[in-house]
Amino acid sequence: MAFLQLLRESPISARIGVAMILFNILASIFAPLVAPYGETEIVGDVWAPMSAANWLGTDQVGRDMLTRLLYGARNTIAIAFATTLLSFSVGIVFGFLAATLKGWVDQVLSRVVDIMMAFPTLVFALMVLSVVGTSIPTLILVIALLDSTRVYRLSRAVAMDIEVMEFVEAARLRGERIWWLMRHEILPNAMPPLVAEFGLRFCFVFLFIAALSFLGLGIQPPTADWGSMVRENAGAITFGIFVPLWPAAAIAFLTIGVNLVVDWFLHLASGLKDYE
Amino acid sequence: MASLLEIHNLVIEGCHDGQWLPIVNGISLRLEKGQVLGLIGESGAGKSTLGLAAMAYTRLGCRISSGTIVFDGLPLLELDKEERRKIRGTRIAYVAQSAAASFNPAHRLITQYAETPVQHGIMDFHTAEKQAIDIYRRLLLPDPEHIGYRYPHQVSGGQLQRAMVAMAMACRPDIIVFDEPTTALDVTTQIEVLAAIKNITNQFNTAAIYITHDLAVVAQIADRIMVLRHGDLVEENDARRILAEPREEYTRQLLSVRSFKKDGNGAGGHAKIPFLKVEGVSASYTGRELVLEKIDIELHRGRTVALVGESGSGKSTLARVITGLLPPVEGRILFDGAELPPALSARQREHLRQMQMIYQMPDTALNPRHRVRKIIGRPLSFYFGVTAADREKRILELLEMIELPADYIGRYPGELSGGEKQRICIARALAADPHLIICDEVTSALDQLVAEEILKLLHRLQRELGVSYLFITHDLATVKAIADEIVVMLRGRIVEQGEKQAVLKSPENAYTERLLSSVPEMDPDWLDRLLETREAAA
Numbered sequence: 001m002a003f004l005q006l007l008r009e010s011p012i013s014a015r016i017g018v019a020m021i022l023f024n025i026l027a028s029i030f031a032p033l034v035a036p037y038g039e040t041e042i043v044g045d046v047w048a049p050m051s052a053a054n055w056l057g058t059d060q061v062g063r064d065m066l067t068r069l070l071y072g073a074r075n076t077i078a079i080a081f082a083t084t085l086l087s088f089s090v091g092i093v094f095g096f097l098a099a100t101l102k103g104w105v106d107q108v109l110s111r112v113v114d115i116m117m118a119f120p121t122l123v124f125a126l127m128v129l130s131v132v133g134t135s136i137p138t139l140i141l142v143i144a145l146l147d148s149t150r151v152y153r154l155s156r157a158v159a160m161d162i163e164v165m166e167f168v169e170a171a172r173l174r175g176e177r178i179w180w181l182m183r184h185e186i187l188p189n190a191m192p193p194l195v196a197e198f199g200l201r202f203c204f205v206f207l208f209i210a211a212l213s214f215l216g217l218g219i220q221p222p223t224a225d226w227g228s229m230v231r232e233n234a235g236a237i238t239f240g241i242f243v244p245l246w247p248a249a250a251i252a253f254l255t256i257g258v259n260l261v262v263d264w265f266l267h268l269a270s271g272l273k274d275y276e
Numbered sequence: 277m278a279s280l281l282e283i284h285n286l287v288i289e290g291c292h293d294g295q296w297l298p299i300v301n302g303i304s305l306r307l308e309k310g311q312v313l314g315l316i317g318e319s320g321a322g323k324s325t326l327g328l329a330a331m332a333y334t335r336l337g338c339r340i341s342s343g344t345i346v347f348d349g350l351p352l353l354e355l356d357k358e359e360r361r362k363i364r365g366t367r368i369a370y371v372a373q374s375a376a377a378s379f380n381p382a383h384r385l386i387t388q389y390a391e392t393p394v395q396h397g398i399m400d401f402h403t404a405e406k407q408a409i410d411i412y413r414r415l416l417l418p419d420p421e422h423i424g425y426r427y428p429h430q431v432s433g434g435q436l437q438r439a440m441v442a443m444a445m446a447c448r449p450d451i452i453v454f455d456e457p458t459t460a461l462d463v464t465t466q467i468e469v470l471a472a473i474k475n476i477t478n479q480f481n482t483a484a485i486y487i488t489h490d491l492a493v494v495a496q497i498a499d500r501i502m503v504l505r506h507g508d509l510v511e512e513n514d515a516r517r518i519l520a521e522p523r524e525e526y527t528r529q530l531l532s533v534r535s536f537k538k539d540g541n542g543a544g545g546h547a548k549i550p551f552l553k554v555e556g557v558s559a560s561y562t563g564r565e566l567v568l569e570k571i572d573i574e575l576h577r578g579r580t581v582a583l584v585g586e587s588g589s590g591k592s593t594l595a596r597v598i599t600g601l602l603p604p605v606e607g608r609i610l611f612d613g614a615e616l617p618p619a620l621s622a623r624q625r626e627h628l629r630q631m632q633m634i635y636q637m638p639d640t641a642l643n644p645r646h647r648v649r650k651i652i653g654r655p656l657s658f659y660f661g662v663t664a665a666d667r668e669k670r671i672l673e674l675l676e677m678i679e680l681p682a683d684y685i686g687r688y689p690g691e692l693s694g695g696e697k698q699r700i701c702i703a704r705a706l707a708a709d710p711h712l713i714i715c716d717e718v719t720s721a722l723d724q725l726v727a728e729e730i731l732k733l734l735h736r737l738q739r740e741l742g743v744s745y746l747f748i749t750h751d752l753a754t755v756k757a758i759a760d761e762i763v764v765m766l767r768g769r770i771v772e773q774g775e776k777q778a779v780l781k782s783p784e785n786a787y788t789e790r791l792l793s794s795v796p797e798m799d800p801d802w803l804d805r806l807l808e809t810r811e812a813a814a
Contacts, residue, residue: 166635166637166641167640167641167642167643169601170635170641170704172620173599173601173632174628174654174655174658174659174708175623175625175628175658184643184646188643188645188646189643189645
């Protein structure tokens, strides 16, 4: 209810963003009901043009593009959301721990993160995935772990700034435990940059999955996901066929929607009331 | 004869929530050549805005909506950007409050001095260099030949402030606008800067607008004084007249500020065992250099010990040692006769409860994302584990105690004024039902009238609850008002300590004497007299 109230006072850009995200979520929930064909059903020629039967044409093996997009929304959004949430939980907890405890805890954590970041992410992911195998849960775990290094860096830096404030010192003097300091004193004040980063990371995740899929270690065909759909159909561009632009447009659509909402959150969190 | 600067019916507006609201409501002023005009008022009075407007400049988000500004026959508001630029810096100059924030740390002082005259093509760098040395000498800076070749971080705060005055003098302007140039300085340094400013404006017959919130300071330097409040002119008169016979009630309040005195001695008095005893404590941040050396302090129940000293004397470090944030290198801290573990993490919750702290900046001492309910309520549930209903009741009692309305319970710190925030800090400390409250410069970030209210509140609470205060401050007026005992610190050592009356009446130490005599008095001749006596003594 509070959210609805907030939404009523929100600027038009935020409402558009919310609508865009809602559209995506509804599409992913009701995909089996509204999709004209099955997810992996081959219904026509390779790269058939748009027609009454295939509104958006067909893909590289002749599956219906619209159907694939609707099913793809499920996988893409769910995986990206789970991954980002996980990477933020891990990154924030360790980042805040490093900033509040300092000393050797900070040193050890930061050096481990340095080592992880020194490897190219893709190579690291390939290495781990080829060892543990490519199921969706492992995919989520591995990408979240890799992404959490960046979240760690950010949340540690933000928390360091907040940690020196006197209200944190006051809480320490009161005798508060580390968990309270992190949860109640630091986290609320660190929200704005973290929320912004969340929006960005969320979008990067499905691009990263696409890159993995291209190398054969991402989401395994024939499961639909937007990133892989761009990759698989990329060759069509050279023939003047714009079919890969559909999943790309879907990615852009969701990204813009997420960022419009994130912008609004940031504005609320910064405490500025007016729009200039 | 026309005045050097004439401002007529000036209205300046600021943008707030998309609305333009007046900050200065139609103020007029005249400034003659060589005259010093003092602008005084609390924060939000519009004094800085008005001072900057003398250069036809407004801060971002402000605009001059009506009125005229005529400088030496030139209507400044009608000039274009380029013509205004020619006047700024050369004919009207500005000295900001924080010299440390205004200097570019990457350039030498003298390079920054020469920047304006060289930019405006008045002189070449070489001439500017020679002149700078002359000005540095007139401003009584030590080693004037070489000090200009230092970087801003290599000189002290007072010297940097004087270097900024020198910069303003570089083009021999007709008017200098001083915006609280001594507010951030220690009292002893303030004297030096005040004397230097007075000296140099006299020598060059420069007119000045001197902005401050401290009537005693402006009395030393100004010929005329304008009292501002909420963007309106309250009263304007000759400096001496305004001090001798203020017409308005508000001016009278400002004059009588610092008149609050604690009646008699604190309750409790000397018991056999002091409940807080600091014994031979030395402390260091690096492990090598000592910031505190062999400090001994005793604190008795219901009394106030004021810890006085300049910045860097180790006062706040001592507070950190007592609270356990910085374990001492040697020495011990006894609480109720029992030794406290040196480190915070080893102390018991009960000990932590009995020792609370109030900070200088209420803005950073309160979590901006917690409501008053949580800020005051947390110590209650943390130390006493009270139920929700009891907690709510107790929070309301505490709000009443600190004289704030009950509906403040749902507010965020951002919705409170500076003085109100400091009251919330006091309530948070009181919620723990402590025996000792350490007050670290609690009034120095507040306007004088507000600060006085806070002191009165602290005093009342002491009388009612019998708490003790360890009052850390550099402001001797505060000490005079509230202390029972005084401890004077200099460079990490205690140079003098004793009962307030004894220390104030007959200071034994030369430094204490100097510190005491540096507190400005509401007397326009005070600075001249003081400098004469000091010269005679030297």
